Every structure is written in structure tokens, then in C-alpha cells.
Amino acid sequence: MTRLALTNAHLIDPATGLDAPGGVLVQDGIIADAGEGLFNDGTPADAQIINCGGKVLAPGLVDFNVSIGEPGARHKESFRSGGEAAARGGVTTIITQPNTDPPLDEPAILEFVLRRAQAATPVRVLPMATLTKAAKGKEMTEYRFLLDAGAVALTDGENAIADPVVFRRCLEYAASVDALVCHHPQEPHFSALGCATEGLFASMRGLPEVPAEAEAIMLARDIRIAALTGARYHAAQISTAESLAVIRRAKDAGTDVTCSVAVPHFALNEFDIADFRTFLKVCPPLRAEADRAAMEEALADGLIDVITSGHRPQDEESKRLPFAQAAAGGVGLETLLPVSLDLHHRAGMKLTTLFERLSLAPARLAGLNAGHLGKGTAADLVLFDPGAPWVVDRKDLLSKSKNSPFHERRVQGRVLGTWVGGERVFG
Secondary structure, eight states: OOEEEEEEEEEEETTTTEEEEEEEEEETTEEEEEETTTTTTOOOTTSEEEEOTTOEEEEOEEEEEEOOOTTTOTTTOOHHHHHHHHHHTTEEEEEEOSOSSSOSOSHHHHHHHHHHHHHHOSSEEEEOBOSBGGGSSSSBOOHHHHHHTTOSOEEOTTOOOOOHHHHHHHHHHHHHTTOEEEEOOOOHHHHTTOSEESSHHHHHTTOOEEOTHHHHHHHHHHHHHHHHHTOEEEEOSOOOHHHHHHHHHHHHTTOOEEEEEETHHHHOOGGGGTTTOGGGOOSSOOOOHHHHHHHHHHHHHTSSOEEEOOBOOOOHHHHSSOTTTSOOOBOOTTTHHHHHTHHHHTTOOOHHHHHIIIIIHHHHHTTOSOSSOOTTSBOOEEEEEEEEEEEOOGGGOSSSOOOOTTTTOEEEEEEEEEEETTEEEEO
């Protein structure tokens, strides 16, 4: 029996609202106790003691949108490099996209990924499987077999299913096996037209444009079908104020719908593209400042359930191109926490609220016993200094790819230690 006593910490527990000095006792990888004054009468004699120095100790982050290059693109990101980046960023669980080569559309491929991840990665890895074969939006995969093989949700990644009949059948099948469906609400015919949000800024720079309505159009369709079928639906990476209105109506009507926003869409806007900075080319494209502000407000009031990194590594060759031809995506595992902390430092969001979006809500979506400091919970923890300033330098990132949209950004918040199942994996 192994024991770990983390003392002199400032505890953040999004499940109870705890925001106070205290300690955590870990036994055999599980939280045995946590709270204020836990070690006032001393620590267990047989425990390893870690003095947290008054810094913040919180549940580890659960990132619901991570792309890893295995199999098929290890030069962009491997499980080893991605896992090390996650641990350094305080992310204790990564939920991976099925956009590999071959895609995760068969149990055998899913089982390979799980074995590889377990062997190479210091954090927990939970894969999503595809909704349709090869994520092409035509033919359903075998959901029950994929769930039995370890999939925690079903998605075609950034490939939206255009055919409403196919999508309805997918949701009906998913409802029958109680599977969570994550969909990227971008009307594909509109989205294929360009690489920047339609408007004056994109026009002035001569960039091919995509109307922001491409998102709300697809989202409204999705939610109507979700209500029709009774499926659990998650809108991944929403980015416009109009989409928020659709989500609000659905939640008010009692539809089983959740949503997430990637860090770039509440931390950046279309003007950050500046002189065609391709590291800022993401999917969906960066939006107007009014949309960015709406994302921030929706995170504060709970309309948006989850914050994700949108971690999508791209190699130098695919980014060092004219903006319209460059690949979309950016790495984000190591910047997820510090950039999100801007919501606390600048906008005044409580840390308990922030960690509900970063840890508790995504853990619940994935069916994990994690994301809070309750007794019997997995001891997945992050220790960090919320006020520590630093400047993001893409060359210092542990991800194989260095395409960070936050390169040279000044941030506050540095991870000091990360534990997964009570085992220290960083710091």
C-alpha cells in the first residue's frame, strides 16, 4: 500500500466549489481524502510527503479534442511526444480523434492504438472511433463493437456528415447503444469555399471566405435530428455567437446536447491572422471579436460545457505555405491551461468554474471517475502557479510539431507537477 500526502496546497475542486488551503491524501492511486485542515494533526507516518508551497492543486485537465499522428503520421505527433506534452501541460487524460491513417473505424485498429498508447504515454488515453467508415459520411461503422473495444465516443472529426439521412441513422444507432456522438458543425459545402471567416477583414486580404452561418446551419440541423432520435449529442468546437443561440434554445427545450470551444476561439480573433500568419489558420477559422467575446461570456455562464485545446499538429512543410494552401490546425496541449487562465486573471472567472470546464465536465462526458477531488476518485492531479509569467516559445514545446497559434504570447500560469493515478509524470 503506497501513500502520498500533498500538503500546504491551495485546493480547487469544481464539484464542491472548494477554493481554500488544504491537502490531499492519495492511497494506491486513488484520492483517500481531501479538504481543508486535512493534515492539521500531522501526516501519516508511512506517506511520501510533498509540500506544495501554497500553490494551486486541482484535478488534472481532461482534453476532449486531441489529434495524435499514430498510426500514419508519427512525424507530426507520436503517443510518446503527445503524452509528454500533455503531462507538461497538466493534462492527465487525452481523448483522441479518429483521424489517423488508417482511421479508427475497426476494433482491431482501436485495440492497436490503446496498446501503443499504454506502452508509450504517461497520461491516460481514451480514443474516439469514427461514426462512418473511413470518416467519409457514407456508411456507418459497427458502434457496439467499437465501444466494446474501448471507444468513449463516436465522431468523424472535422469531417461533417452532410447527408441528413445518414446522420439520422447514425444517431438512431448511437442512441440504441447509449453512445455519445461528437459532431463538427460546419456545413461542408460552405466550408469548402475558403479559409477565413467571410467579412471585411478577409476581403481586404483577398482570402477565400467561409460564411460564419455555415456553423449555425449545420448545428441547427444536428440538434433537430438529435431531438428526433434521442441521441446524446456533443457539438465540437463551436465558434460563433449565432451557434450559442441555437445551443441555448436546445438546452432550454430539454434536448440532450453539450458543446465545447477550443482555446483559440475564445483567446483569439480574425485580426490575429495579421499578415497571413499560417499558425493562426485553424478549423473553424478565427471569428470576429464579437464572436470571441460571446464564447467568453458563454463559458462564464455555463452555456458552453467544455474547453478543449483543439490540439492538431501539422508539420513545417504543411504550414510554410500561402495562407489559403496551408494546413489548418495548431498544437495546444502545453498552452491549454495558461491561456485558459486568462479567463481568471483578466475576466475574473473563478478557478472552480474554469476547472469545471477543463476537468469535471469533460470527465463526465467521457464517463470517467475523475475531474474532481472527491474520495474514491482517481488521483489525477495538477499543481501549478497561476501567477507565474512566461512567454510561449514554440521551439521549447515538447510536441513534435511546433505550429502553436500562441507563439510569443505572454501568459500566466506554469505547471509545477502532474500526477496520473498517484504517480508523478511531470515535475
